[in-house]
Amino acid sequence: MSAGLLSIYSFGPPTELGPLVYYGLLAQRNRGEAFEAYVHDGESIRRVEVSQSLSIRGIAAVGCASAEGGCCVEGRGYVLCKSGVEDAAPGHMPDKTSYVALTEGGDLVVYRSSLWHLAIGAYGFDLAIAATETAAIEVLGGEVRRSLRPGEALTINKYGVRSARRDVEGAVCALDVVYTMRPDSYIDGVAVAEVRGAVAGLLRPVEGDVVVGVPESGAVYAALLAAESGKPYLPAFVQTTRGRSALLDDANMRLALIQLKANPVEALLRGRRVFLVDDSLITGMTLKAISHILRQRAGVKEVRAAVVLPPLRDQCPYGAVTPSRGAMAANSLTREQLKLALEVDDLRWPPLEEVERVFKAKGLRPCLKCLLPPGVKAEEK
Incomplete structure (x- = not known):
C-alpha cells in the first residue's frame, strides 16, 4: 500500500x-x-x-x-x-x-x-x-x-x-481505491464508497443464505452487496485488534493477526450457506484462514468466496508496498487450484476489463499494472 x-x-x-x-x-x-x-x-x-x-x-x-x-x-x-x-x-x-x-x-x-x-x-x-x-x-x-x-x-x-x-x-491506483483508502474519502471529487459499490456489483449474483465480509475491509463490500441483492448481511466476526495482515512478512504473525481479527459468532452462522466477500486476493492466506474458521469453528454449510478485484500478480512499479511475486497465489495456481487450496466451494472475481469500465464510468482512469501477470504490459491485457 x-x-x-x-x-x-x-x-x-x-x-x-x-x-x-x-x-x-x-x-x-x-x-x-x-x-x-x-x-x-x-x-x-x-x-x-x-x-x-x-x-x-x-x-x-x-x-x-x-x-x-x-x-x-x-x-x-x-x-x-x-x-x-x-x-x-x-x-x-x-x-x-x-x-x-x-x-x-x-x-x-x-x-x-x-x-x-x-x-x-x-x-x-x-x-x-x-x-x-x-x-x-x-x-x-x-x-x-x-x-x-x-x-x-x-x-x-x-x-x-x-x-x-x-x-x-494522471491515473489512480485501482488497489488503492478498492483496498487501501478510507470509504469516507474522495478522490478527484469522486466518493470512494461510490466506486466500491459499483465494483461490488460486479460480483452478482449472490449465491448463499447470508453475506459475510472478510475482516476488516471486506465487510464494507459485503454490506453494500447485501443491500443491493436483498440478502441478509451478518456481522459474523468480532475483532480484538485491527491491521493489514497481507503486508506482514512472518506467516505466523499473519495467522495470529487473522485470528485476532476474526473470532466467529457461531450462533449466527451454523448451518448457513455463506457468500464470503473480500476486497483482494494476494497470498491467499487470509481467505484460507477465514474459510477454515467458518467451517471448523462456526459450522457453516458452504463457503462461496467472491473477491472484488482480480488477484494481485505483480509488484507495484510506483512504490506501493506489496509481497513478492513468488508469494502471490495466482502466479502459481489456476483458479480451480486456488479454489481447492483455499478450501472454498466457489471462487469468483470480475474480469479486469469490467473493473476498468466501472472506474472510467466514474470519471477515473485506473492503473491496473499490479493485476497483470509479470511481463504483460497494460495495453496487452
Whole structure:
C-alpha cells in the first residue's frame, strides 16, 4: 500500500500543532501504523515523536503514515515525506512520487505525481491542510477544497499559495481505491464508497443464505452487496485488534493477526450457506484462514468466496508496498487450484476489463499494472 501524507501550515503566529499532527496521521492508519513527523517551530525544523500527548508549537508540519516507516527523508535545508519510489526535493516534479516538504525558510511544498493522490483543504483562514485521504482533512475539522491535479505543486508560505504544474496524464491506483483508502474519502471529487459499490456489483449474483465480509475491509463490500441483492448481511466476526495482515512478512504473525481479527459468532452462522466477500486476493492466506474458521469453528454449510478485484500478480512499479511475486497465489495456481487450496466451494472475481469500465464510468482512469501477470504490459491485457 502507499503512504498517507499529511502537511499543515499556519498562516498566523506559531500555534499548537501536536494534536493536529497526531490525529491527522491516526486518520490515515489504514495506510500503515509507522508514523513520522517534523515540525517547523518558526526557527528550524525538528523531528517529533508522534503520540497522543504530543504538544509542540510551530508554523508548519509534515508527516506520513506507512507500513514500514522511512517515508520521510532529511535533505540540506529541508525535510520531505513521500509516497513513491523516486528521490525528490522541494520544487521537483517527479513522475512516480508524491510528496509534502518543509524548508528551513518555512515554505511548505505539496506535490501530486501522476498516480498518488493528494488533496488540499483549509481550517477557516488559519490553516492549510494537505493529505492523501480527504477524510483526514475532515477529521481535523477542515474543509476539503479539491484534489491536486496530477503534476501540480503548491508552495504555501506567509505570502499565500502558489500553484505550478507540468503536463502529465494522471491515473489512480485501482488497489488503492478498492483496498487501501478510507470509504469516507474522495478522490478527484469522486466518493470512494461510490466506486466500491459499483465494483461490488460486479460480483452478482449472490449465491448463499447470508453475506459475510472478510475482516476488516471486506465487510464494507459485503454490506453494500447485501443491500443491493436483498440478502441478509451478518456481522459474523468480532475483532480484538485491527491491521493489514497481507503486508506482514512472518506467516505466523499473519495467522495470529487473522485470528485476532476474526473470532466467529457461531450462533449466527451454523448451518448457513455463506457468500464470503473480500476486497483482494494476494497470498491467499487470509481467505484460507477465514474459510477454515467458518467451517471448523462456526459450522457453516458452504463457503462461496467472491473477491472484488482480480488477484494481485505483480509488484507495484510506483512504490506501493506489496509481497513478492513468488508469494502471490495466482502466479502459481489456476483458479480451480486456488479454489481447492483455499478450501472454498466457489471462487469468483470480475474480469479486469469490467473493473476498468466501472472506474472510467466514474470519471477515473485506473492503473491496473499490479493485476497483470509479470511481463504483460497494460495495453496487452
